[in-house]
Amino acid sequence: MDKNQLFNLAKELGADLVGGCDLKYSPIAELPNLHYAVSIGLKLSDTVLKTIDKAPTFVYFQHYRTANSVLDSIAFKLSSFIEAQGFSALPVAASQSLGSSNPYNGLLPHKTAAILSGLGFVGKSGLFISSEYGSRVRLASVLTDYPITFEGKLIENGCGDCTICRDSCPAGAIYGTKPTTDGERNFDPEKCSRYMKDHFQAIGRGSVCGICIKNCPKNNLK
Numbered sequence: 001m002d003k004n005q006l007f008n009l010a011k012e013l014g015a016d017l018v019g020g021c022d023l024k025y026s027p028i029a030e031l032p033n034l035h036y037a038v039s040i041g042l043k044l045s046d047t048v049l050k051t052i053d054k055a056p057t058f059v060y061f062q063h064y065r066t067a068n069s070v071l072d073s074i075a076f077k078l079s080s081f082i083e084a085q086g087f088s089a090l091p092v093a094a095s096q097s098l099g100s101s102n103p104y105n106g107l108l109p110h111k112t113a114a115i116l117s118g119l120g121f122v123g124k125s126g127l128f129i130s131s132e133y134g135s136r137v138r139l140a141s142v143l144t145d146y147p148i149t150f151e152g153k154l155i156e157n158g159c160g161d162c163t164i165c166r167d168s169c170p171a172g173a174i175y176g177t178k179p180t181t182d183g184e185r186n187f188d189p190e191k192c193s194r195y196m197k198d199h200f201q202a203i204g205r206g207s208v209c210g211i212c213i214k215n216c217p218k219n220n221l222k
């Protein structure tokens with residue numbers, strides 16, 4: 001198998017973005033060889049995002065769930081393909097949580113795999129910003145022992161002086177600073193989640209918002 005075969009399959013299955021990288025660690029202690037990741041992304045609909053103003057909409061909630069489901073299906077099929085070539089592969093769902101003890105984190109931050117695959121950067125919003133599609137993407141990943149590396153240059157934060165996401169977040173959860181590598185947070189997931197649960201309960205029980213995704217100028221919404 002060569003990595004282009006894998007990337008082409010991901011595209012055939014419907015992925016808009018695909019890349020791969022060596023994470024240099026496995027998120028699963030029992031499976032230390034799974035330190036490579038395939039990153040896949042799906043672009044969200046401009047038309048659907050335009051329905052969001054000061055609150056999410058039902059069409060956005062449904063679209064978000066469908067995007068997760070399509071990504072999970074692609075990750076599932078890519079994993080089967082990799083295993084059929086004699087390697088190990090584990091799909092990581094688009095929307096993940098490690099449970100009540102660690103509700104804001106999943107097995108692997110998909111944006112880490114996407115950044116290390118050269119697909120984009122993390123914005124001041126804490127969102128992954130794709131070079132091609134801005135913030136209007138959902139991501140999923142496949143962990144594998146198939147050696148796949150990214151040799152190109154990583155993409156630097158391109159937010160510049162923009163603070164639109166910070167200014168438009170109704171929860172005050174975005175600090176408006178660039179992410180740092182020393183672990184300092186530029187986004188408060190707890191505030192974001194609490195605001196959604198308190199204000200958008202009628203739509204997906206407060207599980208989506210989308211205001212910062214919709215407003216990022218990197219989207220160039222059509």
Ligand code: SF4
Nearest residue numbers: 169171192209211212
């Ligand atoms: S999803 Fe909504 S509440 Fe959460 S950070 Fe974005 S704009 Fe703020």
Ligand code: SF4
Nearest residue numbers: 123124159162165216
């Ligand atoms: S809205 Fe502006 S500051 Fe926020 S992520 Fe997008 S480009 Fe960066």
